Amino acid sequence: MVRETGGPEVLRLEDLEPPQPGDGEALIRVRAASVNPIDWKYRRGLSEKPLPAILGIDVSGTVEISNVEGFAPGDDAFGFAGSGAYAELATAAAGAIVTKPPGLSHEQAAALPVSALTAWQALYDVGGLQRGQTALIAGAAGGVGHLAVQFAHYAGARVIGTGSARNRDFVLGLGADEYVDYTLQAVAEAVSGADVVFDTVGGETTASLVGAVAEGGIIVTIASAPPTEGAAQRAARAELLISRTDADQLAHVAALVEAGDVRVEIAEILPLDEVARAHELSESGHVRGKLVLTV
């Protein structure tokens, strides 16, 4: 529970009344939740959220009460929590959860919703990535980036990832064709003509990627204002994606993971009472893959 904005110390374990599922909602006994940067941005007050609040969007667990068609008590489900996933019990709405495939652990399932759908929607719904095109993924080792690399590779694109030296082998191992160490050179000096530039880094990086996009290409950012003018000067487009819940996409991605076509990298699994440490790690900006909390 977070009652005021601040550092990781404002995250406190409290005994609370369980949330009540409304019409079209299920109550889930949380087995795992994952950490997304938006969680600590809410905690710091960098993104707006009414407080007090239980943080955590990504959830995987077992249905206790179901007012959702297709789910019964005892079913394992995962997706987007409505009432906050850093808890023993959380509500989730119909359309925001899907059945957890038996081949996925709760930890793997909880790592997927926000990161996977953001990567999927950036590359396909907004980026329109096609087989044979080139995708540049900035932040290729992160929660979103490491899935984006695999989706783009799976789609038959040529994939260029960016990150620091320690993530080179990891990202190439996910299927990237090339890797640019951003600590050694400016990415746009090393890369040009990318059909889809996917920026997961934000800040100064976003505008600096303009030089890497192809004429007619697109820069999709999830982390900063889109460099619309710079892109237009290169006859390209730039768009900000705010990802959305999509049960069909989530089920599809889970099937890819279960089939072994996509792997979820879990940097660390921590118990819920170490959530403050998980936030410190996430806030460092250098986690490889996902941080997962178990309840």
Ligand SMILES: NC(=O)c1ccc[n+]([C@@H]2O[C@H](COP(=O)([O-])OP(=O)(O)OC[C@H]3O[C@@H](n4cnc5c(N)ncnc54)[C@H](OP(=O)(O)O)[C@@H]3O)[C@@H](O)[C@H]2O)c1
């Ligand atoms: N708009 C939306 O709907 C949406 C959805 C999801 C996430 N987001 C936002 O997208 C951003 C990324 O999310 P995430 O979950 O992927 O974060 P994350 O897992 O915390 O990303 C960490 C990764 O970023 C890499 N990185 C840091 N600085 C870099 C740089 N200058 N160039 C290349 N890589 C760099 C790190 O690699 P190294 O250690 O090698 O540097 C690390 O692996 C966050 O700001 C998040 O809030 C937005």
